[in-house]
Structure formats: structure tokens, C-alpha cells
Amino acid sequence: xxxxxxxxxxxxxxxxxxxxxxxxxxxxxxxxxxxxxxxxxxxxxxxxxxxxxxxxxxxxxxxxxxxxxxxxxxxxxxxxxxxxxxxxxxxxxxxxxxxxxxxx
Numbered sequence: 241x242x243x244x245x246x247x248x249x250x251x252x253x254x255x256x257x258x259x260x261x262x263x264x265x266x267x268x269x270x271x272x273x274x275x276x277x278x279x280x281x282x283x284x285x286x287x288x289x290x291x292x293x294x295x296x297x298x299x300x301x302x303x304x305x306x307x308x309x310x311x312x313x314x315x316x317x318x319x320x321x322x323x324x325x326x327x328x329x330x331x332x333x334x335x336x337x338x339x340x341x342x343x344x
Contacts, residue, residue, distance in 0.1 A: 269296040273307060278320035280312070294319075304329050 268288040272279060284293040297319060300307050306328045309317045322328065 265290045265293060266296045266299055269293050270300060270305070273300070273305070273319070273321035274325075276320075276323060278318050280316050280318055284319065304332055306332075 265288055268290070269284060272284065272287050279287065281294050285291060287293075288296075297307050297309075305321060306325050307319060307321050309319045312318055
């Protein structure tokens with residue numbers, strides 16, 4: 241285990257461990273969405289075994305995954321990914337390529 245000393249003489253986790261943890265959470269959240277499940281933040285946290293799994297949603301969106309959310313009657317949000325997510329991503333990549341071609 242790679243650690244560095246902190247000010248109080250204890251050991252602190254290195255950046256790679258933090259990044260691995262974030263990647264693990266991101267991967268778990270993505271697997272939940274790819275299974276076709278629609279889940280709330282509480283369900284997402286329980287399934288991913290992480291305290292705030294919602295932080296993974298904007299990261300997935302920046303990476304091109306078409307996650308969506310809808311407001312439930314009790315004001316909670318339900319998060320999911322459309323079943324045709326692969327087609328949506330392929331179309332977005334194609335549009336990006338076309339924009340790069342015409343970029344001056």
C-alpha cells in the first residue's frame with residue numbers, strides 16, 4: 241500500500257488510490273445503468289456501496305453516456321440510461337467527427 245506521511249505523523253492515501261476509488265464507483269454506477277435499471281439516489285448508493293454515487297452521473301455524461309433523470313411524484317429523481325444508449329453514443333461520435341472535419 242502506497243501512502244505518504246501527513247502533518248500529524250499519520251499516513252494519507254496517495255492520489256492513485258483516490259482515483260482508483262472514483263473509477264471503481266464510476267464503473268459500478270455504469271454497470272447499474274447498463275443493466276437497464278432505473279434507480280433513485282438511495283438505490284444507487286446501496287447498489288454501488290458508496291455514499292454519494294450521484295457524483296458519477298455528470299462524469300458519465302461528460303464521457304458521452306446518455307444518462308437521464310426524471311422527477312418522481314414524491315420529488316425524488318429516478319436515474320436511468322435509455323436502452324438504445326449505444327446508438328445514441330455512436331451518433332454523437334459521428335456528429336463530433338463531422339464537426340471536426342469542418343472546424344477551421
